[in-house]
Amino acid sequence: MNMKEATKKMKQDSPKLAGLSEAQRNLALEKVKEALLLNREAIFLENKKDMEAAEKMGIAPAVKKRLKFDEHKLMDVVNGISELIKLPDPLGKVQLARQLDDGLNLYRVSCPIGVIGIIFEARPDALVQISSLCLKSGNCAILKGGKETARTNKILFDIIYKAATSVGVPEGCMLQAEQHNEIDELLSCHESVDLLIPRGSNSFVQYIMNHTKIPVMGHADGVCHIYVDKEYDKKKAIPVIVDAKTQYTAACNAVETLLVHREIAKEFLPELETALKEAGVKIRGTKEVSEIISCEVMGEEEFHTEYLDLVLSVKLVEDEEEAIAHINHYGSHHTDCILTENQEIAEKFMQLVDSAGVYQNCSTRFADGFRYGFGAEVGISTGKIHARGPVGLEGLVTYKYKLYGQGQIVADYAQGNSQFHFKEL
Numbered sequence: 432m433n434m435k436e437a438t439k440k441m442k443q444d445s446p447k448l449a450g451l452s453e454a455q456r457n458l459a460l461e462k463v464k465e466a467l468l469l470n471r472e473a474i475f476l477e478n479k480k481d482m483e484a485a486e487k488m489g490i491a492p493a494v495k496k497r498l499k500f501d502e503h504k505l506m507d508v509v510n511g512i513s514e515l516i517k518l519p520d521p522l523g524k525v526q527l528a529r530q531l532d533d534g535l536n537l538y539r540v541s542c543p544i545g546v547i548g549i550i551f552e553a554r555p556d557a558l559v560q561i562s563s564l565c566l567k568s569g570n571c572a573i574l575k576g577g578k579e580t581a582r583t584n585k586i587l588f589d590i591i592y593k594a595a596t597s598v599g600v601p602e603g604c605m606l607q608a609e610q611h612n613e614i615d616e617l618l619s620c621h622e623s624v625d626l627l628i629p630r631g632s633n634s635f636v637q638y639i640m641n642h643t644k645i646p647v648m649g650h651a652d653g654v655c656h657i658y659v660d661k662e663y664d665k666k667k668a669i670p671v672i673v674d675a676k677t678q679y680t681a682a683c684n685a686v687e688t689l690l691v692h693r694e695i696a697k698e699f700l701p702e703l704e705t706a707l708k709e710a711g712v713k714i715r716g717t718k719e720v721s722e723i724i725s726c727e728v729m730g731e732e733e734f735h736t737e738y739l740d741l742v743l744s745v746k747l748v749e750d751e752e753e754a755i756a757h758i759n760h761y762g763s764h765h766t767d768c769i770l771t772e773n774q775e776i777a778e779k780f781m782q783l784v785d786s787a788g789v790y791q792n793c794s795t796r797f798a799d800g801f802r803y804g805f806g807a808e809v810g811i812s813t814g815k816i817h818a819r820g821p822v823g824l825e826g827l828v829t830y831k832y833k834l835y836g837q838g839q840i841v842a843d844y845a846q847g848n849s850q851f852h853f854k855e856l
Contacts, residue, residue, distance in 0.1 A: 440603050441571045441606060462595065463566070481582050504555075508560060514806040518805075518824060521827070547626045549628045551577065561807075575607075627645045648814060659691045665702070671793060680739060693749055701723070713727070716728065717731075751779060769791055
């Protein structure tokens with residue numbers, strides 16, 4: 432079966448999945464969780480093969496971190512499923528209830544998007560998170576992972592699919608695309624696929640966006656910033672910056688650029704330099720920064736760089752206004768933070784920085800669906816239509832209008848025989 436036929440069948444099955452009760456969808460998630468734990472050794476064995484192959488291929492260390500699926504990653508995704516089960520049902524929520532006239536009642540009710548294609552690179556844990564979120568939200572999922580984790584993706588998909596369908600979830604609930612040429616086939620399935628969510632490098636996401644008619648939700652890169660204001664708290668600032676850079680360098684929410692208020696630079700930068708060097712971080716900065724600490728001098732145009740590595744760009748700014756202007760110009764509208772004890776300046780920063788996440792006095796690494804209590808996420812969206820930031824259950828539903836009448840016709844209202852009497856129910 433080719434991709435067009437497969438997605439067409441999924442489109443036909445999507446109402447069946449949408450029609451399952453919350454109890455049925457949660458039972459499927461329980462079975463998935465049990466099956467993952469039961470088959471952990473087989474999963475780790477396949478991931479070991481992927482990791483060995485990646486070593487031979489000379490894959491970059493930043494990417495290899497994402498490939499690994501060990502006990503820690505397994506427990507993360509299993510805990511995510513447990514949290515997901517506890518969350519309220521996103522479907523069937525009445526968002527609006529209005530009487531238009533006697534016996535003519537309008538309701539806006541949440542429902543699944545339908546068939547979602549998720550294309551991701553080098554993240555086997557993403558496959559578990561995505562499929563779990565789609566099951567909970569009643570969406571059919573087409574999953575295409577990177578070739579670097581083909582073995583891990585295959586066994587995870589098989590385990591999840593078998594567990595879900597064993598308790599009555601429709602066969603068309605999930606599909607795994609395994610061949611590279613299937614990506615281009617999927618991009619052409621605009622008649623049966625409702626949404627695409629790409630997760631990967633800038634060039635990869637841009638390719639998806641430029642080669643399909645299907646709506647795309649996601650982000651192309653993660654150039655995240657931290658601005659250290661002159662009214663900062665040093666005890667908070669240094670641990671936050673080190674965490675944001677080093678806790679998981681390959682993540683899209685790791686900080687890439689540090690902006691420092693010029694007044695505190697001579698006092699603050701030497702201490703920060705010591706902490707960063709101890710953590711193995713290489714500093715790149717403007718000529719002005721290089722006159723205070725030892726660093727590689729960089730040009731202004733290089734502030735667009737997403738390193739995904741133990742490298743940090745540093746620049747001095749005059750005040751929060753210059754910091755805001757820099758972030759809005761060079762940033763990727765992902766997650767940006769201010770370190771300050773001045774609440775007025777913090778609120779100004781958070782109001783004017785045009786990003787999906789704006790933080791005060793905490794690590795940018797908190798930009799994550801699990802950490803937000805969403806159970807998990809299918810990705811981060813830096814767009815402004817439909818969903819923004821970590822996309823969890825709410826980002827995977829849309830709504831429909833249900834109108835209940837008793838034989839009313841529009842002609843009566845057009846001719847003045849009947850009038851609307853809008854009333855909230």
